[in-house]
C-alpha cells in the first residue's frame with residue numbers, strides 16, 4: 001500500500017498486522033505561542049467564526065438539561081429535517097460523528113481483507129487510515145500536476161477487487177474541483193454495483209462553474225453515496241456531526257456498522273439550530289469566499305502559481321522547500337499544514353490572519369520561493 005507518514009511498529013502484543021501500516025493522523029497544529037503578537041491556527045480548515053448565539057442557546061436549552069440520557073441513536077429529527085431540505089427519504093440519510101465516521105461506516109460496510117478502495121492522492125488523510133482499519137487495501141491514484149484528480153488513472157485502477165471509489169470534491173488539500181464531465185465519465189466507467197463516494201465536506205465553498213453537486217449524480221446513478229458535514233460551512237467541527245446520503249439499502253448497512261450512540265444530543269440540537277440559521281451561516285460562507293478571493297488575488301500579484309482554490313483553504317505546491325516555508329509561517333505566528341516534500345495547505349481564516357499569510361508569502365517570494 002503506497003501510504004506515507006509515521007508507522008507504529010514493534011507492538012508487544014498480538015494484533016492485526018495491518019495496523020502496523022496505518023499512518024498516524026497528523027492533526028493541524030494549534031496556533032504558535034507568542035507573548036508579543038497575535039497568532040493564528042490556519043492548519044485545520046476550520047471556520048474562523050465563533051458559534052452562532054442561536055446555536056449556543058439551543059444547546060443550552062434543549063440538550064444540556066438531559067445529558068444524563070443517551071441521544072436518539074438515529075438522530076431522527078435531524079434526519080427528517082435534512083430529508084425535507086435535500087428532497088430524499090429519511091431512509092436515504094445516516095448521521096455520523098462528523099463525515100469522518102460516515103466515510104468509516106461506508107468503508108466498513110463494503111471493504112475488508114482482499115478488497116480495494118480507489119481514491120486520489122494526496123487527499124483527505126483519514127482515507128488510508130479508515131481503509132487499513134477495515135483490513136482493506138488502498139489504491140492511491142496520484143493527482144495530476146495541477147492538483148486535480150486523475151480521473152483516467154482512477155478509471156484504470158478499477159478492477160474486480162474494487163469495492164469503493166472515492167472522489168473528494170473539492171479535494172483536501174489541493175482545493176481543486178472535479179468537473180461535471182469528469183465526474184460523469186467516472187460514474188459511467190464504474191460498475192453499477194460498486195459504490196462511488198463523493199466526499200463533499202467543502203461543497204458550500206465550491207464556486208467552480210463546471211462542477212456538479214453530487215446530489216445531481218445521486219439522482220442519476222444507482223451507486224452514488226454523498227458525505228456532508230456540519231464541521232466546515234456550519235462551523236460545528238468541535239461537535240462532530242455529519243451525514244451520508246445513499247440508496248436505502250446502503251444506508252441500512254451503514255447504520256448497522258455505525259458507532260452506537262456516537263452522535264450526541266448536543267451535536268443534533270446544534271445541527272437543527274444551524275439549519276434554522278442557514279441564511280446567517282451562508283453569509284459567513286460568502287465572506288470566507290470573498291476573503292479567499294482577496295488572498296488569491298494578492299498572491300497571484302506576488303507571482304505565486306498554485307491551483308485555483310474552491311474550498312476554504314488553498315494549496316502552495318512548494319515541493320522540497322515545504323518545511324523551510326512552513327518554518328517562516330510558524331515564525332510569523334501562523335500554524336499551517338505542511339506536507340513535507342510536497343506542499344503547504346493554508347486555511348482561510350479571519351481577515352487579520354489572511355493579512356499575515358499574505359505578508360509571509362510576500363517575504364517568501366522575495367527570498368526566491
Ligand SMILES: Cc1ncc(COP(=O)(O)O)c(C=O)c1O
Nearest residue numbers: 098099100124172201229231242
Ligand atoms: C475532505 C474531507 N472530508 C471529510 C472531512 C471530515 O470532517 P468531519 O469529520 O469533521 O465532518 C474532512 C475534514 O477535514 C475533510 O477535509
